[in-house]
Amino acid sequence: MKAAVLHQVGGIPRYEDFPDPVPGDDEVIIDVKAVAVENVDKRIAAGTHYASQQYTARLPVIPAFDGIGALPDGTIVGFGNPRPPYGALAEKTVVPRGAKGDGYDVVVDFLWGRPPRSCCDRWSRSHSRSGSRPG
Numbered sequence: 001m002k003a004a005v006l007h008q009v010g011g012i013p014r015y016e017d018f019p020d021p022v023p024g025d026d027e028v029i030i031d032v033k034a035v036a037v038e039n040v041d042k043r044i045a046a047g048t049h050y051a052s053q054q055y056t057a058r059l060p061v062i063p064a065f066d067g068i069g070a071l072p073d074g075t076i077v078g079f080g081n082p083r084p085p086y087g088a089l090a091e092k093t094v095v096p097r098g099a100k101g102d103g104y105d106v107v108v109d110f111l112w113g114r115p116p117r118s119c120c121d122r123w124s125r126s127h128s129r130s131g132s133r134p135g
């Protein structure tokens with residue numbers, strides 16, 4: 001598969017071939033569709049984040065933690081916490097099947113056209129405070 005591969009901490013990831021991930025017990029392969037490179041991803045690759053060593057101890061590695069992808073059956077999901085060295089900046093990654101991490105499902109259904117509940121709650125609270133009314 002193709003991936004953005006980091007060969008040295010502080011270096012720039014290179015677009016190149018990387019071995020396909022093989023799922024272990026209770027893991028699932030994700031066909032990656034979209035990834036947002038966040039500041040934390042950049043800082044870990046640069047070696048300036050306090051958790052950098054945890055993710056870059058063994059190189060080469062594929063950066064980025066989360067994204068949107070498809071399960072083998074085609075179901076679109078949001079995913080996070082890929083197993084190193086397989087980050088999100090690749091055609092495929094591997095994540096725990098239904099595992100929990102930091103209070104959210106690592107593999108969660110992503111519903112197109114329906115914003116996350118927290119987004120709706122935030123909008124409705126600010127909407128009601130503004131005095132706006134439907135219509």
